[in-house]
Amino acid sequence: MEQVWQDIEHLLIHKDRVITEIAGNGSGPAIAFCAGLHGNEPSGVIALKNVFAYLHRHNIPVNGRLLAFIGNRNALHHKSRYAQEDLNRMWTAANIRKLHNSGFKEQELNPEAVEMIEIDQLLQGFINHLNGQERYFVDLHTTSSPSVPFAAIDKQPQSYDFALQLPIPFVANLDDFLKGTLMHYLDHIKFRALVFEAGMHDDPASVQKHEAIIWLVLGMSGAIEEGLIPNYKGCFTLLQGLSDHPHKVFKILHRHHVADNRKFAMLPGFVNFQVVEQGMPLAIDHGKEVIAPYSGHIFMPLYQEQGADGFFIISRVDSH
Template structure:
């Protein structure tokens, strides 16, 4: 394994494999092992590629698998200098292009540079829709689930999988690769397949890769023997089949603070308001509201103690889809306490002294996300490419 740590080989090992037959169609990119202690995605992608080469099914478009944090994968660590899944912002990407700074880059910036180099090449090669599937595992035991930014295009794709989907985690986590891929206009879905050590996680990732290829329309499920087993593999591991949840609360940890989660919590476990959940800096942490616990921290590294999530009923999902298709953005600044931010249609500034109603809930329904909060002012931004992808937006101008 040591030879992949060498910088020349890092570049060679970036592409885990590709499969295409020069027929136009979607591009499906799988990013595997963005966190170095999560090798499940790398293994699963290699298994799928072996099977494709054996069965040789017809494919429209192409698929490609990229490895993420190779240096950290070799070490078996989540990251070396910084979290590779928190540095995908436009600002940081621009800095990577400055070749005079190469010697100053952190281990993860170098990994990102190689990843981005490959990704941008892949994106330039196609006019078809692009799907990015980011493969992860969790530190504690968990049923598999999907994580998406709340655009209608992401929702429609995610809801084909027999798995629960978590919306809006990007409002709390800056710089994830999914968020950046969404900003570029691609459909982007994170697959959390189970815990790091559980062998079932590799099987779940394999099943999710196959289903993503079928649902994106790249490969027909009828061309793969026993393809129904992939669906069954994911469906059997989950109790919240196709339910959609939103993130309500994040318990953020400052650097060098002592955090101990109470033992025994699993993802999606129901909790009640005021339930004693953890100890932070020798003080009790209690649930701010009832809901379900999400991503409780049972490893040493990480900035998030836990999240609280809540189910969004189908009725509200339909209402929000209807509202978004009406494209109401231009009328919103007429509401009391709401104005355009920097004159932009898709950015709003909310004065919480005036707008005292369910601001976040309302704007979530319309496809806005929280950008920042300054005192009593909240800045919200509309997610781009919510209803249509960049290809269609071009045609409509």
């Protein structure tokens, strides 16, 4: 873990938000990659650095336009999830109106609002260069407990088709339960958009999984010729091999909201996608046992101090 943090240190010292921007050639896709939208998740930043360093070193031709950027630079610098507000819950209709029309009031300009304004300017600049080519957005995250790699999307059909191509399970209705994700904002301006969760924050293997998804997206979208990608097949099998449910679709049935992190604790030992039965005790909240309201799979159990999502219950949509 220490090495991971050392590797991003110079990016932060130089105050760069953009890891790389490649104008490319041809009519290929426009792809924006984000990492570190949560400041305690350095893995995606390292993976983007590694992949794009490889592209530069080997002079690999890019068909289309690529952008890779850091989300919450300030929080990443402090190795914390966020300073005052979760930057991945702020992209609401009200805030987007402020970004594009009315502006933020002085007292609203907390560290995350400042990050948000900069990211939006960067994205608007990226979008201004596009003329009708396919748009992709991949937001790289990690989880507080060990997990198989998976994706989450909103309900837009273009994003559904995109996620289905990847050898991982995905949740297809995140927007019903989480408001204001950056993915949601881009999904609604016609990007094929997904959140990719590689695994645990501190696990060096999360960097490998992030690199694998970046290469897969670059290859599948046609931005980079598959033959020029180092071990393209290996990237596919790495992700596919880690999951019992590759290419399978889940929907969220239930979200347990956490009002006060000090009063909430998951019971130990739950792992992502584990089967749970209705009535099974899952957590303690305000001194009371929280039981599973439905049978299904537990999803994103919260084993860290910050965050308002205690756990989700999900179930397979395509049960055949």
